[in-house]
Amino acid sequence: MGSSVTSSRAYLRHHADVAGATASGVCLIHCLLTPLMVSLFPGLIPYLPGDAGFHRALAVGIVLLGALAFIPGYQLHRRRSLLVMIGFGMTLVLIVAWQNERLGVARELLLSIPGSLMLIGAHLLNRTFCRQCKQCEHSVACETTKL
16 A cells, blocks of 8 residues: 555656646746737637636636645655745736736736746756655655655
């Protein structure tokens, strides 16, 4: 039973950050392409889900998925710099979702793009640190950090 639990945790660590980075990447693509699509094809505006409620739901979903995806790797290596990075990225994404009407398009992009990039970077670094750990695939504890 212990081996099964260990292998399922390793599997979760291996794939969770990929899911978090992918969700953050979709957010980034949405932030970049939506203004472009609206300016090139204004006839699409009625068909695009762009109200505040939709953006808030997306932001909360990305933040929750990101947090759940980040935790298994962080528990292994406990790199606090990554915790700060993902926390700051999540904060920026949530600020944009709740303040987008007040920010305007330019400021919204200036906050959401770095926020999404921080989330993607934190997930990929989390995965990298986890992969560097010699026992990451086979153990609950990290050989490198002794945690």
